[in-house]
Amino acid sequence: MQDYSYNDSIRLLFNLFEAIAMKYRVQAIWVIFAVLAIGYFLVKGGKDFVLGLDLAGGSALTYKIETSSLPAGTDVTESVNALRDVVERRVNLFGVREPTVTTSYSRLSKEWRLIVELPGVTDVVAAEKMIGETPVLDFRVPKNTVSDSGTSTLSLITDYTLTPLTGRYLDKATLEFNQTTNRPSIGLTFNAEGSKLFAQITKANIGKQVAIFLDGAPISAPTVNEEITGGKAVITGTFTIDEARTLVGRLNSGALPLPVTLSGTNVVGPTLGTSAVDAGIKASIIGFLLVVLFMIVWYRLPGFMASLALVAYSAFMLTLFKLIPVTLTSAGIAGFIISVGLAVDANVLTFERMKEEIRNGKGLIDAVEAGFSRAWTSIRDSHIAAIIVSIILFWMGTSVVKGFAFTFFLGAVVSLISAQLITRVFMRAIANKSTSRLMKFLFSSGFNLK
Amino acid sequence: MFIIKYKAFFIGLSIALVIASGALMNVYGIKRGVDFTGGSVIDITYEKSVPTLSSDTFAKSDITLYKTGDNTYRFVSGKTYEEISPIISSIGNDGGNYPFQFTQVSTVGATLGAEMTKKAIIALVVVVLAILSFIAFSFRAVSHPVPSWKYGIIAMVTLLHDIIVPTGVYVILSHKYGAEVDTLFVIALLTIIGISISDKIVVFDRIRENLKLSKGSFDEIVGKSLKQTFTRSINTSVTVVLALVALYVFGPATTKYFTLTLMIGMVVGTYSSIFVASPLLTIWNSKKS
Numbered sequence: 034m035q036d037y038s039y040n041d042s043i044r045l046l047f048n049l050f051e052a053i054a055m056k057y058r059v060q061a062i063w064v065i066f067a068v069l070a071i072g073y074f075l076v077k078g079g080k081d082f083v084l085g086l087d088l089a090g091g092s093a094l095t096y097k098i099e100t101s102s103l104p105a106g107t108d109v110t111e112s113v114n115a116l117r118d119v120v121e122r123r124v125n126l127f128g129v130r131e132p133t134v135t136t137s138y139s140r141l142s143k144e145w146r147l148i149v150e151l152p153g154v155t156d157v158v159a160a161e162k163m164i165g166e167t168p169v170l171d172f173r174v175p176k177n178t179v180s181d182s183g184t185s186t187l188s189l190i191t192d193y194t195l196t197p198l199t200g201r202y203l204d205k206a207t208l209e210f211n212q213t214t215n216r217p218s219i220g221l222t223f224n225a226e227g228s229k230l231f232a233q234i235t236k237a238n239i240g241k242q243v244a245i246f247l248d249g250a251p252i253s254a255p256t257v258n259e260e261i262t263g264g265k266a267v268i269t270g271t272f273t274i275d276e277a278r279t280l281v282g283r284l285n286s287g288a289l290p291l292p293v294t295l296s297g298t299n300v301v302g303p304t305l306g307t308s309a310v311d312a313g314i315k316a317s318i319i320g321f322l323l324v325v326l327f328m329i330v331w332y333r334l335p336g337f338m339a340s341l342a343l344v345a346y347s348a349f350m351l352t353l354f355k356l357i358p359v360t361l362t363s364a365g366i367a368g369f370i371i372s373v374g375l376a377v378d379a380n381v382l383t384f385e386r387m388k389e390e391i392r393n394g395k396g397l398i399d400a401v402e403a404g405f406s407r408a409w410t411s412i413r414d415s416h417i418a419a420i421i422v423s424i425i426l427f428w429m430g431t432s433v434v435k436g437f438a439f440t441f442f443l444g445a446v447v448s449l450i451s452a453q454l455i456t457r458v459f460m461r462a463i464a465n466k467s468t469s470r471l472m473k474f475l476f477s478s479g480f481n482l483k
Numbered sequence: 484m485f486i487i488k489y490k491a492f493f494i495g496l497s498i499a500l501v502i503a504s505g506a507l508m509n510v511y512g513i514k515r516g517v518d519f520t521g522g523s524v525i526d527i528t529y530e531k532s533v534p535t536l537s538s539d540t541f542a543k544s545d546i547t548l549y550k551t552g553d554n555t556y557r558f559v560s561g562k563t564y565e566e567i568s569p570i571i572s573s574i575g576n577d578g579g580n581y582p583f584q585f586t587q588v589s590t591v592g593a594t595l596g597a598e599m600t601k602k603a604i605i606a607l608v609v610v611v612l613a614i615l616s617f618i619a620f621s622f623r624a625v626s627h628p629v630p631s632w633k634y635g636i637i638a639m640v641t642l643l644h645d646i647i648v649p650t651g652v653y654v655i656l657s658h659k660y661g662a663e664v665d666t667l668f669v670i671a672l673l674t675i676i677g678i679s680i681s682d683k684i685v686v687f688d689r690i691r692e693n694l695k696l697s698k699g700s701f702d703e704i705v706g707k708s709l710k711q712t713f714t715r716s717i718n719t720s721v722t723v724v725l726a727l728v729a730l731y732v733f734g735p736a737t738t739k740y741f742t743l744t745l746m747i748g749m750v751v752g753t754y755s756s757i758f759v760a761s762p763l764l765t766i767w768n769s770k771k772s
Contacts, residue, residue, distance in 0.1 A: 415681025
């Protein structure tokens with residue numbers, strides 16, 4: 034490894050930069066303009082920051098998907114995706130603003146999960162109802178061991194065995210009334226595939242009872258008289274009209290093709306979220322000002338230039354947050370603030386090196402160049418360490434950890450670029466051949482440790 | 484350099500801190516949060532008057548009670564939200580005399596918790612191994628007089644110190660205020676590792692450079708390198724701590740313990756970079772020769 038050599042890519046970037054503007058001061062003005070443009074976009078650009086649930090208020094529900102009930106040989110991913118679509122439709126029915134429904138497979142626990150995030154919904158019971166109470170509809174046939182006398186009424190659950198026909202093959206459900214008794218019943222229409230299955234099932238079970246199960250309980254078990262090919266079935270139960278109507282609505286929004294069990298919830302009240310945002314913004318601004326104050330008091334003119342670079346750094350980061358977009362959480366903001374620390378460190382390293390060079394008798398211009406080139410290996414290595422940590426964190430991630438890891442990673446990458454390009458442009462712009470006492474004062478710093 | 488001269492004192496101080504932290508962990512135990520064990524955490528805020536809740540009443544139902552603010556309480560339990568929310572509502576509300584709101588509810592199932600524990604442990608191990616290999620790789624050119632892997636081992640040992648001491652402090656927080664070892668705490672530890680490793684790399688990097696450029700004994704070169712990086716280490720630490728203080732004082736309540744842990748880790752990490760890591764390097768080198 035060659036010491037003090039620049040990474041080729043950084044040099045390339047820098048050459049490109051140099052080609053755009055020849056003189057350092059012109060470059061510095063370019064940078065300032067660019068930052069102003071970014072700042073304008075940040076304030077006026079129509080996009081908003083995307084806030085995580087902990088900041089916006091809302092609920093996140095994690096379900097375990099019971100894939101064990103699937104018959105062997107079924108495409109699990111397809112079923113899980115079908116489940117996600119159904120839950121999405123269901124959640125949309127309730128008019129939640131920008132809900133997200135995702136599924137993931139956990140290798141560690143070997144199970145599928147469904148994660149539902151509902152911004153603005155802070156009533157956990159209501160949220161659970163919205164998803165959990167979706168009916169699971171399936172058709173079951175008598176086990177071979179049960180006598181097919183047809184005389185028994187609704188039998189034990191254990192007497193029936195599952196068929197492939199479930200709510201996922203449902204095209205629509207309608208509210209109907211029995212013409213003689215005038216009692217409400219529910220008409221089911223299957224899609225093409227479901228009609229075929231239903232025909233097969235009815236054909237194979239003529240004279241037997243085919244039971245319709247809702248949420249694992251039998252609600253109706255009519256005796257099959259003949260093969261039904263039209264893909265239509267009727268559930269006659271002892272419903273009230275209201276019950277039947279809700280059931281139809283729920284069936285139409287889609288029956289869950291797979292059962293789910295709640296394994297985790299996280300609900301943040303709206304007031305807590307808002308106060309967290311206010312607190313986060315306040316903390317960021319005050320933290321930033323404290324750092325800038327320290328930099329200027331200790332490193333004087335270079336400190337001021339580094340502060341300008343920090344403003345550019347922050348503007349760039351915030352723009353990335355909007356453009357990508359990064360979902361901001363408390364942990365994510367913490368990651369950003371720590372990355373600011375990393376960015377400051379890169380400047381501190383450079384300035385300390387510069388100071389040494391000046392002490393060793395170098396002129397300002399040479400000292401600036403030497404400061405940057407000699408601090409490079411330290412800056413590179415410490416940033417790589419930070420990037421390694423952030424990548425591992427992201428890879429391990431639950432959503433909280435990911436939020437932190439991502440902003441920290443972005444911060445480390447942007448800081449590497451900003452410390453090498455932006456601060457350097459500013460420093461070159463102010464370095465000159467002057468040996469006046471004022472310049473010396475401005476470039477020296479703090480107290481000299483002897 | 485005074486640091487190398489009085490290294491026995493500085494290293495001794497660190498050892499004492501580690502032992503004290505270990506003792507604290509032993510006495511109070513590390514309280515794993517519901518993130519890892521499964522269970523519920525419920526925060527409530529009283530709207531008007533605040534009753535004095537007795538922790539004994541809740542202890543009967545396996546609910547631990549913490550007063551977290553003037554008008555806020557936190558309930559922690561291994562049970563689910565459905566099981567404990569009626570209890571909290573009936574006792575906490577006292578027949579409608581004390582209206583309150585649930586401000587935050589979080590429940591974690593047992594499987595999810597067990598998985599998080601596994602993940603956290605794997606993350607810690609992978610981070611440590613990755614950093615160790617990175618240092619060994621990065622310093623591979625400098626194998627004289629100290630082989631590059633020794634830099635890695637020493638960085639590892641001091642890193643351990645850097646996370647044990649904040650954990651010791653956290654144990655006190657958790658004993659007094661109910662702070663739990665949760666996901667955020669693990670993030671804090673991993674971040675401390677990330678930041679303090681860069682601290683150590685900067686000092687080692689200087690030693691690496693001086694070994695090539697300067698003449699003198701290994702001890703002298705280490706001393707010189709420390710002197711050159713001293714101001715930088717302190718200044719960087721000061722800036723990060725300043726930002727963290729702002730986050731602690733003005734930031735959201737959810738990240739308070741996280742920030743405090745980071746702050747302690749930052750200070751301890753800077754201390755060990757300057758006063759422990761390099762002196763250890765000289766001790767190891769002198770033992771060998």
